[in-house]
Amino acid sequence: MSDAPGLRPLGRPRVVTVHTDEHGEPTHVRLPGKPARTVETVCEQWRIDDEWWRQPISREYRVVILDDGRNVTLYHDLLEGNWYVQRG
Amino acid sequence: MSESHPRLQRVPTHHGAGWASADQPTGWASGPGAGSAFLSASPRVSSGSRQALCLWLPTFELRLELIRSPELDSTSIALLSPGESTRRTTWQVSERAHEAGVRPGQLVSQAVSLCPSLTLLEPDPAHYDAAVNSMLELLSEITPVLEPAGRGRVFLGMDGLGRLFGSPERQAKRALRSLFRIFPAPLVAATRAGMSPGKFGAWVAAASARSGEPVIVGESGLTPFLARCPVSSLPVDPLIVQRLERLGVHTLGELRRFPEPSLISQFGDEGRSTLAWATGRRIDPVRPWHRPEPIRVSLDFPNPVGATETLHGALDRLIERALSRPTRRGRSVTGVRLGAQLEGGGSWFVETVLREPTAQRERIASPLRAKMTISPPPKAVDTLIVELTQFGAPGTQTGLFDRREENGRAAGGRELARGEVPPSLRDAVKELKLRLGHSPLYRVVEVDPWSRIPERRHALLSFDP
Numbered sequence: 001m002s003d004a005p006g007l008r009p010l011g012r013p014r015v016v017t018v019h020t021d022e023h024g025e026p027t028h029v030r031l032p033g034k035p036a037r038t039v040e041t042v043c044e045q046w047r048i049d050d051e052w053w054r055q056p057i058s059r060e061y062r063v064v065i066l067d068d069g070r071n072v073t074l075y076h077d078l079l080e081g082n083w084y085v086q087r088g
Numbered sequence: 089m090s091e092s093h094p095r096l097q098r099v100p101t102h103h104g105a106g107w108a109s110a111d112q113p114t115g116w117a118s119g120p121g122a123g124s125a126f127l128s129a130s131p132r133v134s135s136g137s138r139q140a141l142c143l144w145l146p147t148f149e150l151r152l153e154l155i156r157s158p159e160l161d162s163t164s165i166a167l168l169s170p171g172e173s174t175r176r177t178t179w180q181v182s183e184r185a186h187e188a189g190v191r192p193g194q195l196v197s198q199a200v201s202l203c204p205s206l207t208l209l210e211p212d213p214a215h216y217d218a219a220v221n222s223m224l225e226l227l228s229e230i231t232p233v234l235e236p237a238g239r240g241r242v243f244l245g246m247d248g249l250g251r252l253f254g255s256p257e258r259q260a261k262r263a264l265r266s267l268f269r270i271f272p273a274p275l276v277a278a279t280r281a282g283m284s285p286g287k288f289g290a291w292v293a294a295a296s297a298r299s300g301e302p303v304i305v306g307e308s309g310l311t312p313f314l315a316r317c318p319v320s321s322l323p324v325d326p327l328i329v330q331r332l333e334r335l336g337v338h339t340l341g342e343l344r345r346f347p348e349p350s351l352i353s354q355f356g357d358e359g360r361s362t363l364a365w366a367t368g369r370r371i372d373p374v375r376p377w378h379r380p381e382p383i384r385v386s387l388d389f390p391n392p393v394g395a396t397e398t399l400h401g402a403l404d405r406l407i408e409r410a411l412s413r414p415t416r417r418g419r420s421v422t423g424v425r426l427g428a429q430l431e432g433g434g435s436w437f438v439e440t441v442l443r444e445p446t447a448q449r450e451r452i453a454s455p456l457r458a459k460m461t462i463s464p465p466p467k468a469v470d471t472l473i474v475e476l477t478q479f480g481a482p483g484t485q486t487g488l489f490d491r492r493e494e495n496g497r498a499a500g501g502r503e504l505a506r507g508e509v510p511p512s513l514r515d516a517v518k519e520l521k522l523r524l525g526h527s528p529l530y531r532v533v534e535v536d537p538w539s540r541i542p543e544r545r546h547a548l549l550s551f552d553p
């Protein structure tokens with residue numbers, strides 16, 4: 001899709017720094033260009049496993065609320081191990 | 089504290105004494121703050137300066153002309169009314185011309201027949217305004233609370249200046265003396281000064297003062313001072329003054345004897361104000377005058393221009409230039425002034441207050457063109473000047489989508505969904521492409537709206553109709 005001329009995907013994921021606890025749950029998030037924030041609550045959680053037939057995708061999504069009140073959608077790429085932030 | 093008895097003939101309604109002007113009978117001159125000097129203020133002192141000093145330079149414009157051309161001092165001269173093209177009348181006349189029977193407001197033909205040696209002068213508003221501006225700048229060194237009321241009259245708020253300049257007499261004399269720095273002695277000598285609580289008292293005091301001898305009226309002396317003043321000094325409709333005089337009421341003291349309900353039944357709300365002024369109950373403070381820095385652009389013609397079409401074209405270009413000045417900082421325009429330096433000397437101007445704040449050339453130019461048609465420059469124009477004088481909130485932005493209604497509901501943007509591009513949007517893209525080299529607008533398109541992977545659902549497509 002992104003190869004088509006003049007077409008830009010909306011909601012591209014961006015890498016973020018996430019600290020996790022011993023269970024792999026995010027405790028602190030540093031969004032690009034912002035100071036680190038504590039995760040107050042994890043509101044929602046789901047998993048996507050798709051496209052196993054070409055380039056497999058395996059993500060674990062969490063909607064978290066940070067200590068400044070911000071609502072952020074994060075996912076953990078289970079294949080790469082990186083954390084990303086993504087707009088819905 | 090000194091108090092002088094008001095000499096009735098000194099009040100500027102009596103044209104028989106001294107030099108005369110065709111301003112309104114009460115002498116409320118034209119210019120910034122004119123007409124509203126008293127009427128706009130509320131009876132309650134809420135802000136501004138209660139203690140007012142009025143400096144009044146009678147027939148200011150004519151005196152400025154004499155300073156510019158001293159050789160005219162020994163002749164009979166009359167200044168022509170500004171803003172008239174067909175039936176020219178006299179505006180201000182010198183003492184000699186007055187003795188010959190010339191009066192302000194007379195037709196030029198009448199004036200010349202009465203005084204064949206009369207010298208007629210074309211008014212030069214730009215010159216007069218420059219003099220007023222330098223006077224205000226100078227007086228702002230004495231007090232920051234300045235309120236001009238016409239070209240030859242200014243009120244100074246004097247609250248709290250006692251410790252700086254001394255007694256009220258000293259304060260008034262200090263203000264008068266400072267005028268020597270910009271005006272020659274004859275003009276300063278003709279300046280009258282009056283000080284009192286409130287502008288009305290200060291104005292009446294100045295009108296009754298001798299040149300160079302300020303009249304100071306204190307709090308306790310205001311009521312008896314006003315009692316001796318003529319009813320013609322009231323800033324009300326001249327018809328009310330005429331009716332009062334016909335009824336045998338000549339002074340404010342005599343007016344005070346009437347009960348308020350009687351005055352209200354005769355003159356309406358103005359009757360109430362009249363009594364409030366006459367008794368000194370109404371104290372109008374001097375309010376600081378806010379004057380934004382005007383944006384001024386001008387165009388010098390290689391040859392003097394009289395053709396209306398050429399002037400209209402130049403006006404359009406000048407407004408465009410003025411609007412593009414960075415100092416406008418996105419503000420809209422509410423007041424604009426068009427002026428000209430005329431061939432052979434003299435100046436001309438018209439000004440307008442716009443109905444709605446705007447930053448569109450045509451909306452600004454249109455009322456100026458209309459005014460120019462009614463009152464065209466009396467001579468060919470050497471230099472055309474546009475001044476944006478008053479500003480409003482930042483200009484309203486037009487929407488990208490034309491706002492339309494279908495069956496009472498807003499339908500803006502629907503045509504875009506149907507593949508049609510509204511003209512406003514097309515024009516906006518064209519302008520942006522000219523400025524940036526590419527269209528920075530995108531259109532959101534659905535790619536795979538039901539995808540589980542968020543970045544696959546929608547995409548931005550470059551919008552370039």
